[in-house]
Amino acid sequence: MEQQIGKGKLMSEKKRIILHVDMDHFFTAVEEREHPEYKGKPLVVGADPKEGKGRGVVSTCNYEARKFGVRSGMPISRAWKLCPSAVYLPVNYELYVKVSHEIMDILRTHADKFEQWGIDEAFLDITSQAKDYAEAEVLTREIKKEILEKQKLTCSIGIGLNKLVAKIASDIQKPDGLTIVREAEVDRFLEPLPVRRLLWVGRKTEQKLKTMGINTIGDLARYDPAVLVETFGVVGTQMHLMARGIDRSEVEERGEIKSIGRDVTFQEDTSNVEFILNTLYALADEVHRDSLRQNVNFKTVTVRIRYENFETHTHSKTLPFITNRLEDIKKTAKELIQSYLRPDRNVRLVGVRVSNFISAEKQKTLM
DNA sequence: TCTGGGGTCCTAGGACCC
């Protein structure tokens, strides 16, 4: 099917070798490094548990905490019930970002092409540096060693012929793992895994697939692609390709940032308009500072509100001018939130976000 | 179990212009 001999493109394409690097329980690992006294104890980074009455979730927990059943994303109140003796720390985001930068700088030096993925993961295309998987393994061990020596942190790495396989592979052996999936092994590797392991298959899609009798990646690969397209549209095609281990997406650096926002969940639900507006202004202030730091001008302001029953709305306005002024964020945000503030409705969360950035280049052409 | 906070991308409908 892919014998485009005349064009020769596919035939001459060299097989890629892709790495996916995933730092092990990153936030708690950094905290353990900074505070050796926490090592060996269950450690949870996330919301304040407040003796089991706290709101919010677990961001990361170390392996000692996992022995008690604590998991990331779990309500912090539940974590407290499972392991009240754990050390609970707030999220020190600035510290993790700093360490993340240092790690990404190390990784970047080893890659032909590099792509950061979230705060603690990255894809590396190392095709030009390894002629086969044996050479890739040697390089990968060097990368792990360098991160351990320079940052005193471990990571788990997956190696495969594309991003999809590398990403799933990095999750197989943890912590401090190294998993290679060779081309001939791809189908056997993916076949028994639950569909949830695929990128972009979240809770909702997993449920939908389950009702269709699709549980494993193998089930999905064998399913009629026409029906998948009918049910999921373009995503259906993408899923069917992924299930067969096909992923041609390139490893590439992320482009410019598209939006900047802040959200906050109140300690207690409230309908106090003055309090809600003041909170919104404080968030606007942070968004404004961040947008100055990132040197972006924006046109669109969006507010978000969540009521106590979790019903969530967004409301946005695109201004007829480009701005970076705090007053414009505050004024627009107030205007947008007004109709959602009612004395009979308790509010759980508010947020504000700016977007529709105008790049420096585009601005020049407008002047 | 009772659900954070930072983001990105996609879809669908409607306004508006030519």
Place this chain on the structure above:
DNA sequence: TCTGGGGTCCTAGGACCC
């Protein structure tokens, strides 16, 4: 007076990622 089709921008909501 009624009616096209294409393109672009805006808005709201939702799914997903870490």
